[in-house]
Amino acid sequence: MTASAGGYRFTPEAVVDLRAIFRHTTREFGRQQATRYRDYIMAACLAVAASPDPIGSTSPDNISPRLAMYPVRLVTGRTKGASHVLIYTMEDDEDGIIIVRILHERMDPTTVLS
Numbered sequence: 001m002t003a004s005a006g007g008y009r010f011t012p013e014a015v016v017d018l019r020a021i022f023r024h025t026t027r028e029f030g031r032q033q034a035t036r037y038r039d040y041i042m043a044a045c046l047a048v049a050a051s052p053d054p055i056g057s058t059s060p061d062n063i064s065p066r067l068a069m070y071p072v073r074l075v076t077g078r079t080k081g082a083s084h085v086l087i088y089t090m091e092d093d094e095d096g097i098i099i100v101r102i103l104h105e106r107m108d109p110t111t112v113l114s
Helices: 014-027 032-052 111-113
Strands: 008-010 068-071 084-088 097-104
Touching: 008 014, 008 032, 014 032, 014 097, 032 068, 032 084, 032 097
Parallel strands: 008 097
Antiparallel strands: 068 084, 084 097
């Protein structure tokens, strides 16, 4: 896992997800929008690090009781546009969180995480 500041860190898979999202968003909507969207994702990471059970978080069915999901759109104040969710878990020492994956909301987490 790679380290990050602010009480959270990313798995290598989450880093790959974040880079792929940035590349795709840059290609489709331009670098300025990609940077803005990356900032939304990072704000969502900070939100769950500050409160690992924030309003709007859910548990993905049939995967692991330790995992939680948080929609990025909740930090944007918008209902459209931010279409990814953070999949995260608490550190074993409960001193932070681990961002396991960053998935599009249409993806089935049970398929990706199994």
